[in-house]
Amino acid sequence: MQSHLLAVSKLLQITYLIINSKIYNIVEKQIYSYDEAYEESLRYFQGDELAARVWVNKYAVKDSFGNIYEKSPEDMHWRIANEIARVESKYPNALSAKELYDLLDHFKYIVPQGSPMTGIGNDYQVASLSNCFVIGVDGAADSYGAIIKIDEEQVQLMKRRGGVGHDLSHIRPKGSPVKNSALTSTGLVPFMERYSNSTREVAQDGRRGALMLSVSINHPDSEAFIDAKMTEGKVTGANVSVKLDDAFMEAAINGKPYIQKYPIDAANPTFTKEIEAATLWKKIVHNAWKSAEPGVLFWDTIIRESVPDCYADLGYRTVSTNPCGEIPLCPYDSCRLLAINLYSYVVNPFRPNAYFDFELFKKHVELAQRIMDDIIDLELEKIERIINKIDDDPENEEVKRSERVLWDKIYKKSGQGRRTGVGITAEGDMLAALGLRYGTEEATEFSENVHKVVALYAYRSSVAMAKERGAFEIYNNEREQNNPFIQRLAEADPELYKNMKKYGRRNIACLTIAPTGTTSLMTQTTSGIEPVFLPVYKRRRKVNPNDTNVHVDFVDETGDAFEEYIVFHHKFVTWMEANGFDPAKRYTEEEIDELVAQSPYNKATSNDVDWLMKVKMQGRIQKWVDHSISVTINLPNDVDEDLVNRLYVEAWKSGCKGCTVYRDGSRSGVLISAKADKDKKDELPPCKPPTVVEVRPKVLEADVVRFQNNKEKWVAFVGLLDGHPYEIFTGLQDDDEGILLPKSVTMGRIIKNVDEEGNKRYDFQFENKRGYKTTIEGLSEKFNKEYWNYAKLISGVLRYRMPIEQVIKLVGSLQLHSENINTWKNGVERALKKYIQDGTEAKGKRCPSCGSETLVYQEGCLICTTCGSSRCG
The missing domain is CATH 1.10.10 (Arc Repressor Mutant, subunit A)
Known part of the structure; x- marks a missing residue:
């Protein structure tokens, strides 16, 4: 009987898989x-x-x-190929799974990025395939309700794995009259912090969400927006960019006044203010020099060049960008990303007879655009699944309605415009493999030609699909005929334009250049449009110092021993082999320097390319990209603000849609220093010294952080004084014996009570619809005494303002008695890491990937500024 029941259960499992994943040759997944x-x-x-x-x-x-x-990735590529082939089978001239696999295999030619790579064919997550979204409000919706609505939508999208952007220009300026108990508006800066905090609260498979906040320079609060991230601990969960119009840029360069107004696009605004554009421009430049933010968006260029904005009155008015700035979007539209590996089209790389195989490249660009269109169909299926899950969730209809409406809007936009994001990666390696030095005129000219080919053949593919599959729903040639980008295509390829007028186009916009991040680690190439970061660097591996012939180069604070070894950039190894050098040989530093000097990577790294030429290169390539380009101008620490000024002005004049600069080490200068620099008259004023309170206040605000202690669920309560950790309590979160804590709780209060006999008790209170409610008594059987004592020790150093990174180092070095408590240490470290100011150097720590002592904290994660690897948690 039992075996019969097991057989029936197995049959039901297989039937479920058939229905839900539409796979017809089911085998049990290993x-x-x-x-x-x-x-x-x-x-x-x-x-x-x-x-x-x-x-x-x-x-x-x-x-x-x-x-x-x-x-292995082989399994992943077959998963993706099979799913795309399923979509292809609906259309004429379908690609087979094998043809698709051959394009994906070993990340050689076509590389879906991030969400598509993770999500296509993945039935274990109910998540979107879109890498990024933009949300917004219609008209002058600047009410509190509209602001909260955006906050809720942002969180709903981030939990489905999407990065989000939205604009704040609709919020009325500070001091404006409002018809509520406040009487006047707080302005937009408090809402920046709100949206930032929401981002930090949303976990996405172990990583935080990504957010872009933007505002028009025309807005009266834009200066406050520009300054917001210069204050300690503010807006740490968002990137910020300011939207600059041509009138402001001309006024700033020519020393003329500029009129700000609200509403920003009103013919008869309710509020106007005249400012000195040059003064505000100087602040933008200073802040970017000091902290790498704000980024700048040249908004008139974006709108003027935008093909989707030809349909602005039909809902495609661009309002903001995704978190990295490469996809300007209208509200409730989204985009999926894909990269073509440029290096793979270089035949005989690093040899005198190297050349770029344009014929194969053109064919693959057309296929990449086709695959991207297939992925839209897969995304629509994913959104249907999200909507079905919302409908099936046990919450009441009122709670579910806003999320349901949100995804309905995204579903309509995704299907109506069919926007795609075909891009590239390995630009730096492609140029080096052809013997071209990144940043030179010759290299820039070649790159421009490559991107022109991408534009022409992606659009050819979109037109061919319109003929086979149908044009996007609202295509209208007359609307687009005066668009500069479309005119450029028509001039370069009259036959393409003729067919576009006849058949339409499958996709409202097609192209972008995104940062490829971890994807480039798997293509083993340079990232996106960027040059090589370093051709040679160091890594380390853990070793047993008692083994024979072991070489110990470094011992960390826990006593672990490491051997350092030289790592060559993958394509630098190819160059070495092509030129008769042995990558396996142990080279001295002098020999390595000589090798680099002989290579095409010499003077072509991200920190030493010709910066102005890189900006000009971006502008020339931008002519052939209908969305935008994510690129960072890396600068040495010792450059002055005037160089940032010249780079931004050149970016605007060159036709770039946006620009970001990063001065080496500048992230550590994001926060106002407690030590004034008397030699710099124009520095921002120092902040006041940290507050040290000898007597604990009766009530402290508290942050709630959940973590794993071995296999148990635990929670940390971090008491905050002036936003700084003051004390910490930890306990088991268990429905039977531990802390009963609602899932939605992230903030509360800790109240210290003393009875008549002088006994102390700490009560934890949390907000619900009826106000604060006591849920936990601190000193009870729910707290293990050993953990309690360690927490008291940590609290003692917190309240005297020992730097958080040093507190974390102290916690990590504690030699505790049991394995459970040692995993508890990790949870405490995680609870405290979110309070480390971004850009703080992790002194004494080395990158586990490259071995460099160049780790900095960014939103609680350790980021290596040498190789780009990150570690969170």
Whole structure:
């Protein structure tokens, strides 16, 4: 009987899989251990440990219990190929799964990015395939209700894995009259903090959400917006960019006044203010020099060049960008990203007879655009699944309505415009492989030609699909005929334009250049449009100092021993082999310097390219990209503000749609220093010294952080004084014996009570619809005494304002008695890390990937400024 029941259960499982994943040749999915997947991926990447770990951690299909269902990227590429082939089968001239797999295999030619790579064919997550969204409000919706609505929509999208952007220009300026108990508006800065905090609260498979906040320079509060991130601990969960119009730029350059107004686009505004444009421009430049923000968006250029804005009155008016700035979007539109690996089209790389295979490249660009259109169909299926889940959720209809309406809007926009994001990666390696030095006129001219080919053949593909599959719903040639980008295509390829007028186009916009981030670790190339970061750097591996012939170069604070070794950029190795050098040889630093000097990577790294030429290169390539380009101008620490000024002005004049500069080490200058620099008259004033309170206040605001202690769920309560951690309590979160804590609780209060006999008790209170309610008594059987004593020790150093990074180092160095308590340390570290100011150097720590002592904290994560790897948690 039992075996019969098991057989029936198995049959039901298979039937469920058939219905839900539409896979007709069902076999039981095999589960792999982490080590199995890592070892197989290590073989796949030919010993590249970093690439193997990135793939297993971020892209291998997993369920919510952490079970891994893919052993190597080969499994992933077949998953993606099979799903896209399923969509292809609906249309004429369908591509087979094998044809698609050959394009994806080993990340050689076509590389879906981020959300598509993770989500296509993945039935374990109910998530979107879109990398990014923009949301917004219609008209002059500046009410509190509209502001809260945007906050809710932002969170709903981030929990489905999307980065989000939205504009704040609709919020009335500070001091404006309002018809509520406040009487006057607080302005937009408090809402920046609100949206930032929401982003930090949303976890996406172990990573925080990504947010872009923008505002028009025309807005009277734009100066406050520009300054917001210069204050300690403010708006740490968002990127910020200011939208600059041509009138402001001309006024700033020519020293003329500029009129700000609200509403910003009103013919008869309710409020106007005249400012000195040059003064505000100087502040933008100073802040960017000091902190790498704000980024600048040249808004008139964006709108003038935007093909979707030809349909602005039909809902496609661009209002903001995604978090990295490469996709300007209208409200409730989204985009999926895909990169073409440019290096793979170089034949005989790094040799005198190297050349770029344009014929194969043109063919693959057309296929990339076709694949992107297929992914839209897959995204529509994903959104339908999200909507079905919302409908099936047990919450009442009132709670679910806003999320349901949000996804209905996104579904309509995605299907109506069919926007795609075809881009590239490995630009730096492509140029080097052809013997061209990044940043020179010759290299720029070649790059411009490559991107012209991308534009022409992606649009050819979109027109061909319109003929086969139908044009996007609202296509109208007359609306687009005066658009500069469309005119450029028509001039370059009259036949393309003729066919576009006849058949229409499948996609409202097609192209972008995004940062490829971890994707470039798996393509083993330079990232996006960027040059190589470093051709040679150091890594380290843990070793047993007792082994024979082991060489110990470094011992960390826990006593672990490491060996340092030289790592060459993958394509630098190819250059070495092509020129008779042995990558396996141990080279001295002098020999390495000589090697680099002989290579095409010499003077072509991100920190030493010709910066003005890089900006001009961006402007020339931008002519052939209908969305935008994510690129960062990396500068040495010692450059002055005038260079940032010249770079921004040149970017505007060159036709760039946006620009970001990063001065080496500038992130550590984001916050106002407590030590004034007397030699610099124009520095911002120092902040007041940290507050030290000898007697604990009766009531403290509290932050709630959940974490794992071994296999148990725990919670930390971090008491805050002036926004700074003052004390910490931890306890088991357990429905039977531990802390009963609602899932939605993230903030509360800690109240210290003393009875008549002088006994102390700490009560934890949390907000609900009826106000604060006591839920936990601090000193009770719910708190383990050993953990309590360690927490008291940590609280003692917190309240005297020991720097948070040093507190974390102290916690990590504690030698505790049990394995459970040692995992507890990790949870405490995680609870405190969110309070480390962005840009703080992690002194004494080395990057586990490259071994460099160049780790900085960014939103609670450790980021290596040398190799770009990150570690959170």
